[in-house]
Amino acid sequence: MKKAIFIILDKYSDWESACLSSQLNQDEDWQVETASNKNYVESIGRLNTKIDYKIEDIPNNIDLLVLIGGKSWDIKNKALFNVIKKSFDNGIYIGAICAAVNYLAQNGFLNNYKHTGNSKYMMEQFEEYKNKDNFIESQAIKDRNLVTANGTASLEFTNLVLKMINEDSDENIDKMTYMYKYGFYEYCEKYGNPYE
Template sequence: MKQALFLILDEYADWEGAYLSSTLNQSEDWSVHTISLEDTVSSIGGFKTAVDYIIGSEPEDFNLLVMVGGNTWNNDHKKLFHLIKTAFQNNIPIGAICGGVDYLAKNGFLNDYNHTGNSVDAWNDYENYHAKSSFFQQQAVKDKNLVTANGTAPIEFTHLVLELVAFDTSENIKRMMYMYKYGFYHYCEKYGGPF
């Protein structure tokens, strides 16, 4: 079974990973786990979450790292940096949204990738960010083993991460995202009943 690790820091944006985690978790081929620097974190929406793994105790063979945005990504913890650096070095699929992308920019991880985020201008003071020409004003961008997205793009983010990990056929993923974006009744008009 493939394992997805959702990296959530305190004050994480609970809505940004919800479509992706619920889609993966309903598959018999995937298991979803949370990872953080602390054993319990709270979301911006007030959910207290007991995480599955403290960074450093995670399984070595995970198949996807998802960096969920939030208010505390301005973080210099060495274990956090090591986890993300190791994922990049091992070519593990990575999805980063909102504050997670800010962290990647600040630490120089975006320099070899096409990417997006909340605002490239917010990264002007990041000494390790040298890829302004590779920033695209799009909701989400997929390049090599990385998907980046701004904080208003949880559906587009989900779509590209599912494609990145070859979760299903492109057509089936497109249909799932259509329902998320336009709702049940529009889905039925376009594709017929899903059940």
């Protein structure tokens, strides 16, 4: 079974994780687990979440590392840095959204990738960020083993991460995204009723 670890810090953006985690968790080939620097965290929406792993205890055999945005990514944490660096070094699939992308920029992880995020201007303030020419003004973008997205792009983020890991065919992933974006009835008009 493949393992996806979602790193969620205190005051995480719960809506940024909901679609991707639920799609993965419905796939019998994937297991979704959480990690943080605390045993319990609270989302911006005040959802209290019990964590599966402390960051330093994340297992080595993961297939996908997902960094969910929020209000706590201005963090200095050696274990967090090391897990992310190790994932990049080993070619692990990585998805980062919203403030988590800022963390990647601030720590020099985006310097060899095309990427997006909340603001190129914000990233340019980071001393370790040296790649402004590869900032793409898009909701979400995939480059090799990395998907980045801004904080309003949870569906686009989900779409590209699922395609990156080959969770299903691109056509089926696009159909799922269309349904969540435009609703059941518009989906039926375009693709037909999936329950008939």
